[in-house]
Amino acid sequence: MAQRTATAPPEEATARAPRRGLLRGAVGRSLGLWLLLLLVLAVCALSITVGTRPIGLGTVWQALTDAATPGDETVIIRELRVPRTLLGVLAGLALGVSGALMQGHTRNPLGDPGLLGVTAGAAFAVVLSISVLGLSTPSGYVWFAFAGALLGSVAVFAIGSGRGGATPVSLALAGTALSALLFALVSSITISSADTLDAYRFWIVGALAGRDASVATQVAPFIVVGLLLALLNAPALNLLNLGEDVARGLGQRIWVARSVGLGAITLLTGAATAACGPIAFVGLVVPHVARAVTGPDHRWLVPYSGLLGIVFLLLADVLGRVIARPGELQVGIVLAVAGTPFFIALIRRRRLVTL
Structure with missing residues (x-):
């Protein structure tokens, strides 16, 4: 008599099926990575040449290679657009990679880098530095923002680490609660001080403009260390996504993997x-796009997310300069307007957001 085999419902079978990206195999993904690097270089060139005052590539090359070249274009390129582009590269790289790590560690497709209280801690520190110390420039309060971000994440980790240790759910809940508290304190301070509100709203909107080269120089070492930790954490994150019991059985120390990932x-x-203010949607949307290309393997997902983060952020910055001439829209506003419909389209395709 023929045996009857039970079949899983289509939804369950889809959830259990391995999710593969558009590029398969090491060769295809490596080629895609090189093409993405070329796209990053093209977007960087676009960021330097396009703006409220268009400048040709020949003039850009001459200004970059010959510091003695006279003219306003040389000043614009060397003192404004190059530092702005460099900061966009660092910020896009950092937000894209941290978004991929956040979604992987929390197993939350809506996970955002600010979920651990980093953004709220930075915002609170910036408001305090403005209201108490009178700082008003990004180069002045960048260290306070970074210190606030670190303290915010440490507080979330301490609150979320109960008797059983930190878990993705407890960390997300702790981050949400602490962020609500800190932003309430921020609101109480800015409401009572008009001067603080004026300086704070320039930071909170999220922007690459108005930052000189010193800001990028100050944050670059921390981003480099964070990227190294992220690359080291990627193989362990693949094991964690199989389940903590399986990862532990394969010799992975769960607390080490979690600590390295949270540190990154x-x-x-x-x-x-700290450098640019809170910029939304890069860390949320970019990992989904990268996952559609590479699949769930974090050894490829992490570098793809970083490079796509650069592309998204710089393109949004260029778009903000073009559509609002002779002024410009800040990149945080452009990403909020353009990112919302894009993310709605993503979440309607269930396969892209299933982790």
Whole structure:
């Protein structure tokens, strides 16, 4: 008599099926990575040449290679657009990678780098530095923002680590609660001080403009260390996604993997937020796009997310300069307007957001 085999419902079978990206195999993914690097270089060139005052590539090359070249274009390129582009590269790289790590560690497709209280801690520190110390420039309060980001993430980790240790759910809940508290304190301070509100709203909108080269120099070492930790954490994150029991059985120390991942997220998000303010949607949307290309393997997902983060952030910055001439829209506003419909389209395709 023929045996009857039970079949899983289509939804369950889909959830259990391995999710593969558009690029398969090491060769295809490596080629895609090189093409993405070329796209990053093209977007960087676009960021330097396009703006409220268009400048040709020949003039750009001459200004970059010959510091003695006279003219306003040389000043614009060397003192404004190059530092701005460099900061966009660092921030996009940091936010894209930290978003991929955050979604992997929390198993939350809506996970954002600010979920661990990093953004709220940085915002609270910036408001205090403005209201108490009178600082008003990004180069002045960047260190306070970074310190606030670090303290915020440490507080979330301490609150979320109960008797059973930190778990993705407890960390997300602790981050949500602490963020609500800190932003309430921020609101109480800015409401009572008009001067603080004026300086704070320039930071909170999220922007690459108005930052000189010193800001990028200050945060670059932390981003480099965070990227190294992220690359070291990627193989362990693949094991964690199989389940903690399986990962433990394969010799993975869960607390070490979690600590390294949280350290990378804190350094990357804290540095980017301190330099540019909170920039939404890069860390949320970019990992989904990268996952659609590479699949769930974090050894490829992490570098793809970083490079796509650069592309998304710089393109949004260029778009903000073009559509509002002779002024410009800050990159945080552009990403909020353009990112919302894009993310709605993503979440309607269930396969892209299933982790």
